[in-house]
Amino acid sequence: PAKTMDELVSLCKRRGFIFQGSEIYGGMQGAYDYGPLGVELKNNIKAAWWRSMVYERDDVEGLDAAIIQNKHVYKYSGHEDTFTDPMVDCHECKSRLRADHMKDIKVCDNCGSTNVTEPRDFNLMFKTNVGPMVDEESYTYLRPETAQGIFTNFKNVVDSTSRTLPFGIAQIGKSFRNEITPRNFIFRVREFEQMELEFFCKPGEDEKWHDFWVNTRKQWWLDQGLTEENIQFEYVTGDDLSHYSKSTVDILYKFPHGFEELEGVANRTDYDLGSHTKAQDEFDITAKVKKNEHSTTKLAMRDLEANKWDVPFCIEPSAGLDRGLLAIITEAYTEEELPNGTSRTVLKLKPHLAPIKVAIMPLKKNKPEIVALAKELKNKLQKLGLGRILYENTGNVGKGYRRHDEVGTPICVTVDFDSIEQEGAPVTVRDRDTMEQIVVPAADLPAYVVNYFIN
Ligand code: ATP
Known part of the structure; x- marks a missing residue:
């Protein structure tokens, strides 16, 4: 954490x-x-x-x-009368402070002075006017x-x-x-x-x-x-x-x-x-x-x-x-030392919470066949309804992995020369937590991804 x-x-x-x-x-x-x-x-x-x-x-x-x-609503809910926090003013630094943790010893959070007022109630609701007439009766509160x-x-x-x-x-x-x-x-x-x-x-x-x-x-x-x-x-x-x-x-x-x-x-x-x-x-x-x-x-x-x-x-x-x-994010935040002496920051979010579910990265950004396959996979995976699938064409897979570790993307898929040259169009699937890479035929990728996120 x-x-x-x-x-x-x-x-x-x-x-x-x-x-x-x-x-x-x-x-x-x-x-x-x-x-x-x-x-x-x-x-x-x-x-x-x-x-x-x-x-x-x-x-x-x-x-x-x-x-x-x-x-x-706020009259009868009790908020108008009682939705308050105790507040004190500091005579030294002129700040206003929430006093409910101050109990008996009253010390200014800001400057450390004990020269503060007695606590008084401060209502926490935002008051606002409704309608074009501003008068005594036209107010309400944001909830x-x-x-x-x-x-x-x-x-x-x-x-x-x-x-x-x-x-x-x-x-x-x-x-x-x-x-x-x-x-x-x-x-x-x-x-x-x-x-x-x-x-x-x-x-x-x-x-x-x-x-x-x-x-x-x-x-x-x-x-x-x-x-x-x-x-x-x-x-x-x-x-x-x-x-x-x-x-x-x-x-x-x-x-x-x-x-x-x-x-x-x-x-x-x-x-x-x-x-x-x-x-x-x-x-x-x-x-x-x-x-x-x-x-x-x-x-x-x-x-x-x-x-x-x-x-x-x-x-x-x-x-x-x-x-x-x-x-x-506090819990998910992880600094990891890697065996090769470097370190990485990983957001180990549960897959269902990850902002980006899968990032698809073509290895070469100006090789049309690679780009086309990567885009096709993006569209296929997007249709599964799992959340955001990102097609990311920066041409730098190493940097992509780093960034996606940091934002918690569970799976990165790279499309490379093998994907367009070899039978079955194998793509590389990299796991955020283990950093292991496996090869999956493009046609099996949707099933692989569904299985990963649903089970
Ligand atoms: P606190 O004592 O921290 O002011 P509270 O007891 O007034 O919180 P509740 O009125 O019980 O809070 O509100 C329910 C939940 O709403 C809290 O547990 C908290 O997660 C969230 N919440 C309340 N006030 C805030 C705030 N100012 N900012 C962010 N979240 C809040």
Whole structure:
């Protein structure tokens, strides 16, 4: 794994994974742009999450709700009142700091001074105006989590799919938080993506499902290449527990800057649906909720045995995509000493996450038959639907191998004179991890590649 953030930042910029946002204007703190390979890696992580959370299960539906929502959503969700971080000002260096790790000893992160103010609450939501009239009432917020769109669509999903408990709704999308001190590359940013599941169950079954999701999510991260020794659980207790949560388990990963939260798995009880439902008095809502005077819809399910309507409990595994990507490249980053005394950097990504699946390189860039075969193979492999297949005509295979090791391309295929002269059109297939090269007839290449990526 990577030892420092700097080596990742440098690789990400050099190879086109991640760039500083608004760089040509001096940058925008807490915002990053994903480049040609970053967007592929991100899409592959999202696809893997969606596959395991939606396609491979029969009890989860997908959703893509709007980022801009009615301001009442945030009034009743509790965000308007409580989505804050404690902040202090440093009298010495005039910076503002997030104070939640400061506990009793208050020292400025920036200059080390203890001359800081008492902490005060700072709301992390970005406020914005909607419509052409700017007045007291025309505001709303950019969503600070995707979850609320799931709760507000609860009845729409139930009615359109005829779901019964237990079932979940999964969503991937952007969230925005005006973090006081964005830092550690893409670890803490102001615009990021989340992959969230809200899993609804009967009260009383919540603890069982909570355990289930903690373990299922950990296994998923292991399947993405993270290793057991770099993952820890943190059982959130006391003051650190969100007001809505009965219990939360954070899944931590050993980032270059230390063990930090990658995903939170919370038992949110009936807080969310209970907060957003109409006619709260008709239900036995266990959570402490604000009286709702605006909702038009009852968010409850009928318990057929007891013949009464209940507000379901909800378990939420909430993962950060950007943090996930950072964890995955941290783990995959490998500096290897080679037997011949040289070294190489390899990104040992799981094949399903690799931004480029196969690179096809003609040995000679101006030999028409070689170029034609290479292009034909590129088109054939592209049609398999495995992801990006790159035809790369630089004429320098050695350099190509180096670059593709660094960006994690599992397979490089070279087309050379043998390929056009010998029977069966043999091409050379090189493996990223073992660096072994084998010869495969061109006609067998699609089957070889499918077998490699599917099995
Ligand atoms: P932290 O304590 O690190 O601020 P959090 O507990 O506020 O995180 P949650 O509200 O539980 O985070 O959000 C769920 C997930 O969303 C987090 O586990 C993380 O992966 C991701 N996330 C939250 N805030 C950010 C951010 N500012 N930048 C990148 N990812 C974030």
